[in-house]
Amino acid sequence: MIHSKKQNTSIPRQEIGRSILIGVVIGLGIALVFAAGFLTRDVIGGPSRVIAQANVESQDYPVLFEVQRLIDEHYLREQPDFAQRQAAAIRGMLMTLADRYTFLVDPPVARSESDVLAGAYGGIGVQLHRNEAGEITMFPFDDSPATRAGIETGDVLLAVNGTPVDLSMQQDQIDQMLRGEVKPGNGVEITFRKRADDEITTFIDFDVINVPSVIWRVLEEDTRVGYVHVLRFTSRTPEELRTALADLKTSEISGLVLDLRDNSGGLLAESVAVADEFVDSGAIAFERTRTDIEGFDGTAGGVALGYPLAVIVNGGTASGAELLAGAIQDYARGILIGQKTYGKGTIQQIYPLSDQSSLHVTAAEWLTPDQRALEGDGLTPDIEMIPDANGRDVEMGEALRYLASKLDSSSGRGG
16 A cells, blocks of 8 residues: 655644545446446436535534544554545545445446546457357448558458467457457457358457447348347447337348346436337336326327247346336337346446546436346346357357247248
């Protein structure tokens, strides 16, 4: 731990008062944002709506001031600097709430929260997918270095910087190998196989990649089926979803796979707007605060209506993604396939503070249309599956089999 020089005078009382309300819970905050997701009202980035009171007096927290005075007078060693004591004070205060989603983040992390939702990074710009055969297939983003290098949808990744890609490697590990700092000459050499069995080795420079929140394609395994992967819920997501479905409609798809795996949530209004495209009129979700229950009603005529629907979920499906999946399940609009979801059923407000940190406050919880509370429980899929030990996408295979059965039945080709 880094210490400041020994202080010989007491800390001003107003500063100690502020220390109750301004610090940071760095570890908890970062872990929750990236592991559990967050369903928030869109407050961050606007004017500070809650500012720590600057006129807190010692009588508001008399024992705290008494302890600080005694430490100033008698403590043998150097005290941590003021910022560290602020963090410790707020950490203790928030722990008493016993709510893991109410926390403060320090200024650098607070500044990056918008970037988390935007999803910008340095890399070549591909989404990876391990198919049922265990191969890593690539799906390049539009106008990305991968696209400019000639990579096409479905090309199979064979090696990265001379290292063969096989079942022993985790997909996220491979994904990280395709990312790096954007600077002249920095990139990655990949070997990949095209449909014509031609193997190509090429070097691709890294560039800034703005990851879309929605990725879609027609599935090669069954061209009657469209695939939509909602990665997170940002301000762009509803429009990106409509664009995806409009594009798939031109391909004359007859069924739809909605992939919500590892979607940790995002913005509340956008989650509701996306659900409205899959569910016809009626309550999409309910928000319960300390004093009221408010319903979010859908409107008739969603662009995803009319397609047989299979939704793939897992333990990383949380928050806004659970809101969407819960509405689909309650209305029997489609079936859920995969593993039990995370169980994040609360809504946080994010308030920027005067020192550039931000405060996440659990202000409400949401309920499904049938008013099921999911906090800590999650959604149980209609078809539960054990993940394949080697990472093969058995859930996608099950979704395709389900939709094929529905489509064959409706066309009179099978039962």
